Amino acid sequence: MASKTLDDLFHETLKDIYYAERQIVKALPKMARGAQDPKLKAAFEKHREETEGQIDRLKQVFEIIGKRAQGKTCPAIDGIIEEGEEILDEFKGTPALDAGLLAAAQAVEHYEISRYGTLRAWAQQLGHRDAVTLLEQTLAEESKTDEALTTLAKTAVNTAAQKAA
Numbered sequence: 001m002a003s004k005t006l007d008d009l010f011h012e013t014l015k016d017i018y019y020a021e022r023q024i025v026k027a028l029p030k031m032a033r034g035a036q037d038p039k040l041k042a043a044f045e046k047h048r049e050e051t052e053g054q055i056d057r058l059k060q061v062f063e064i065i066g067k068r069a070q071g072k073t074c075p076a077i078d079g080i081i082e083e084g085e086e087i088l089d090e091f092k093g094t095p096a097l098d099a100g101l102l103a104a105a106q107a108v109e110h111y112e113i114s115r116y117g118t119l120r121a122w123a124q125q126l127g128h129r130d131a132v133t134l135l136e137q138t139l140a141e142e143s144k145t146d147e148a149l150t151t152l153a154k155t156a157v158n159t160a161a162q163k164a165a
């Protein structure tokens with residue numbers, strides 16, 4: 001078996017998050033359509049646009065390491081998105097729907113934050129300075145999105161969810 005290196009690990013993880021982002025960009029419009037609170041809807045729509053930019057950044061990172069942009073099925077993100085779809089289904093028309101969707105979206109963000117944090121550290125280690133900058137930009141967007149969702153949960157969505165149907 002050929003020996004594998006940190007370069008290989010970086011490349012594999014890049015394929016993982018590239019696949020994940022492409023699934024997320026498809027899932028966000030469904031979540032936006034499902035959300036009842038206009039602010040939550042707007043947050044999902046805004047993040048869909050950001051996600052398109054993030055996919056472009058990933059393509060640039062592939063270029064930096066001299067590889068073709070290519071995804072690799074990531075069962076973790078598939079599972080997280082599936083859970084979000086379950087909530088859409090099972091809580092449709094109920095006051096708790098938005099709280100469930102918001103929580104599902106935060107699970108996605110936390111997955112991304114974990115991946116981008118790792119990729120940034122490895123890019124640093126491998127001396128891909130331009131990749132570090134690109135990955136940091138995305139990491140900052142994911143963190144900001146997560147924080148905005150927390151604020152929305154605390155200020156509106158969780159209270160609305162508690163109301164009787």
Ligand SMILES: [Fe+2]
Binds near residue numbers: 021051054112142
């Ligand atoms: Fe993302």
Ligand SMILES: [Fe+2]
Binds near residue numbers: 047108112142145
């Ligand atoms: Fe995200």
